[in-house]
Amino acid sequence: MCLAIPGKIVEISSDNKDAALVDIAGVRRKIDLTLLQDDKPLPGDWVLIHVGFAMSKISEQDALDQMHTLQSLGESEAAIQEVSGLSADDAPPGGLA
Amino acid sequence: MRFVDEFREPELISKTAEEIRRLAGTERHYCIMEVCGGHTHAIYRFGLKDILPENIELIHGPGCPVCVLPMGRIDDGLAIAQQPEVIFAAFGDMMRVPGTQGSPLEHKARGMDVRIVYSPSDALRLARVNPGKQVMFFAIGFETTAPSTALTMMRAKAEGIRNFSVFCNHVMVIPAIRAILESPDMRLDAFIGPGHVSTVIGCRPYEWIAQNEHKPIVVSGFEPLDLLQSIVMLLRQLRNGEAKVENQYKRVVAWEGNPAALRAMAEVFQVRPYFEWRGMGSIPQSALCVNDKYGEWDAEQRFAVPGIRVTDPKGAQCGEVLKGALKPHQCKLFGRECTPERPVGALMVSSEGSCAAYHNYEHRKAAMVTSLSAIA
Numbered sequence: 001m002c003l004a005i006p007g008k009i010v011e012i013s014s015d016n017k018d019a020a021l022v023d024i025a026g027v028r029r030k031i032d033l034t035l036l037q038d039d040k041p042l043p044g045d046w047v048l049i050h051v052g053f054a055m056s057k058i059s060e061q062d063a064l065d066q067m068h069t070l071q072s073l074g075e076s077e078a079a080i081q082e083v084s085g086l087s088a089d090d091a092p093p094g095g096l097a
Numbered sequence: 098m099r100f101v102d103e104f105r106e107p108e109l110i111s112k113t114a115e116e117i118r119r120l121a122g123t124e125r126h127y128c129i130m131e132v133c134g135g136h137t138h139a140i141y142r143f144g145l146k147d148i149l150p151e152n153i154e155l156i157h158g159p160g161c162p163v164c165v166l167p168m169g170r171i172d173d174g175l176a177i178a179q180q181p182e183v184i185f186a187a188f189g190d191m192m193r194v195p196g197t198q199g200s201p202l203e204h205k206a207r208g209m210d211v212r213i214v215y216s217p218s219d220a221l222r223l224a225r226v227n228p229g230k231q232v233m234f235f236a237i238g239f240e241t242t243a244p245s246t247a248l249t250m251m252r253a254k255a256e257g258i259r260n261f262s263v264f265c266n267h268v269m270v271i272p273a274i275r276a277i278l279e280s281p282d283m284r285l286d287a288f289i290g291p292g293h294v295s296t297v298i299g300c301r302p303y304e305w306i307a308q309n310e311h312k313p314i315v316v317s318g319f320e321p322l323d324l325l326q327s328i329v330m331l332l333r334q335l336r337n338g339e340a341k342v343e344n345q346y347k348r349v350v351a352w353e354g355n356p357a358a359l360r361a362m363a364e365v366f367q368v369r370p371y372f373e374w375r376g377m378g379s380i381p382q383s384a385l386c387v388n389d390k391y392g393e394w395d396a397e398q399r400f401a402v403p404g405i406r407v408t409d410p411k412g413a414q415c416g417e418v419l420k421g422a423l424k425p426h427q428c429k430l431f432g433r434e435c436t437p438e439r440p441v442g443a444l445m446v447s448s449e450g451s452c453a454a455y456h457n458y459e460h461r462k463a464a465m466v467t468s469l470s471a472i473a
Contacts, residue, residue, distance in 0.1 A: 003135050003293070003319070004293055004296075004349075032216075032218060032245075032248065034248050034357065034361075035244055035245075035248070035355055035357045035358045035361070036355075036357065037357045038356055038357050048293075048296070048349060050241055050242060050245060050293065051188070051215065051216045051217065051238075051242050051245045052215060052216025052217075052218050052219070052245065053216070053218075053244070053245040053248065055241075055244075055293070055296050055297070055355060055358065056296050056349050056350075056351075056355065058348065058349055059348065062348045062349065065320060066319075068105065068320075069139070069319050069320050072142065072143070073138060073139060073142050073319075074142070074448075075448070078189075082189075082215045
């Protein structure tokens with residue numbers, strides 16, 4: 001809950017600009033971008049995710065560093081479990097599924 | 098050894114540790130509090146205490162939201178969920194936290210509808226797909242998770258989802274630091290500031306700590322090198338007689354924080370006059386509740402809440418450990434009645450709690466000392 005999980009933006013939802021599909025260590029999930037509305041990420045950008053919401057934009061190197069930190073802390077499995085648990089079943093019609 | 102491999106930059110670690118030794122000297126003792134539970138976890142996990150000279154003492158702060166939540170609030174949340182047609186939704190971190198009648202997981206075993214969610218928006222989704230049920234999201238966390246709860250409530254209101262509510266237990270880091278600084282047995286010299294909370298609130302809210310209390314504070318990242326560099330920055334300030342706010346975690350934390358997150362919190366929450374913290378008592382203006390605009394989605398307004406107050410379990414010394422007066426292993430229950438498998442106190446529940454961190458990593462310490470002595 002408290003440690004941030006890094007993810008790479010794969011696709012911004014076509015009909016909801018505040019939703020995006022991200023890749024987190026190979027797992028693809030939908031996250032919310034509303035908290036980055038002042039500095040919108042684009043596909044290819046990396047973000048730090050807290051409880052399903054992107055909180056900050058970061059560099060690729062920092063994203064890899066953060067994943068390494070989670071691994072070292074023994075938290076990477078919990079992190080992957082967390083993102084796997086973020087289901088994508090409420091995607092708006094025609095949006096990301 | 099696996100442990101040494103986990104330091105990616107052993108030379109830099111070694112150089113930074115040397116610099117810490119040089120700056121710390123031997124003439125005085127330094128007490129530095131890491132406020133954030135994530136930092137506590139990292140410090141134990143990486144065995145950083147064994148790299149630091151003996152005259153630098155790290156005190157583990159109150160920054161684990163699961164750990165500071167009083168048992169009465171868990172009982173209150175579970176009491177709400179005893180009411181008909183209520184689904185109790187919470188982060189996984191909450192599931193094993195003991196209430197007086199057992200943890201949420203134990204209530205689930207007895208038939209309560211308890212669901213683990215990974216995001217408050219998952220709880221809102223549960224409400225969408227269970228229109229005949231009341232979904233109560235048990236919200237916990239510092240400013241790191243509060244904006245996500247706020248946005249989810251804004252969405253519930255916008256979509257008119259009325260079978261969703263939030264039992265708000267969000268707390269704020271600044272009043273907790275203030276309470277620690279005002280405590281009579283306070284003996285801190287400096288603070289390692291929380292990383293991810295600062296992503297939201299930025300660095301400005303810490304300025305009073307430097308200006309009024311003359312304590313240096315450095316906002317830090319979570320890598321071993323981040324933490325060691327932050328200690329170097331603190332020691333430099335202390336040696337120069339300075340007290341300022343510095344940001345070691347610039348790659349993630351902006352000085353002004355995340356304005357959108359702050360706006361969302363301001364839209365939905367207001368500050369409670371008082372809130373009970375486990376081990377720290379009642380702290381004024383230290384927590385958030387739902388404001389009247391969103392009252393319809395506030396579980397405390399929707400349901401009868403008993404307002405249970407529970408003293409800490411007999412013998413557990415969570416409060417003393419939380420304030421740094423006792424080390425985890427000095428608690429009478431540590432490692433015997435209270436273990437990560439069967440926690441009595443909340444500090445043993447979360448991996449970010451200092452007791453669980455101490456318990457999980459202490460047994461590895463001997464191996465760590467051996468391997469670290471090669472690089473420190």
